[in-house]
Amino acid sequence: MEKWFNVGKVVNTHGIKGEIRVISRTDFPEERYKVGNPIYFFQSDKAVPMQLTIKSHRVHKNFNLLTFEGYDNVNNIEFMKGGLLKVPESFLGELPENEYYFHEIIGCSVQTVDGEELGVITEILTPGANDVWVIKGKNKKELLIPYIEEVVMKVDVKEKIVIIEPMEGLLS
Incomplete structure (x- = not known):
């Protein structure tokens, strides 16, 4: 289909x-x-x-x-x-490396480099310089993760997983 x-x-x-x-x-x-x-x-x-x-x-x-x-x-x-x-x-074209279509990112599970499960990406905000990924946490709390090199370490759209290195204060 x-x-x-x-x-x-x-x-x-x-x-x-x-x-x-x-x-x-x-x-x-x-x-x-x-x-x-x-x-x-x-x-x-x-x-x-x-x-x-x-x-x-x-x-x-x-x-x-x-x-x-x-x-x-x-x-x-x-x-x-x-x-x-x-x-x-x-009709969708190939994107440059480290660029993704929204539908590829939404639904990915997110975990820290230490293996802590944070939740699932439910939405992508585009406020300005970089995108912000909205994660629905296990406790229903929303986390906002900036899509920048310092935070997002790995994106695997085939496995639907994202690995991040949280900046200080990002998860609190």
Whole structure:
């Protein structure tokens, strides 16, 4: 069964020439929304996604505006409001060393270099200079671990395990 990844949500139409307004959920909009690329449209009431081909892409006021081949009128795209744009796992590219997709990190168990089990990564925050991994501890307490070299010693996405060297005060 194909695994799908959300790259955007259709929030509205834009103008009369078939553009849709998308809130993007991808770190690679220039790649995902490249002219000629296929993308899949999902509606909550339909079991099978609709394959679309991107005809144009531009950014306007923090939205990605897209048109699709064969859809050149606002009346043809009205049904897309509220739908999701997704790509299959096979579309995901290789990342540089020590970079990971969120879905690879979320669900990993975390332990210290001394072997102490800390919990499981449930969320990734992206506040600025580095990501912060949210760990749900055994006592339901949340731990925030910065994704920096000094703290994260090893990431094994195949085994779903992360080894950290906690900085002073990090676990208290």
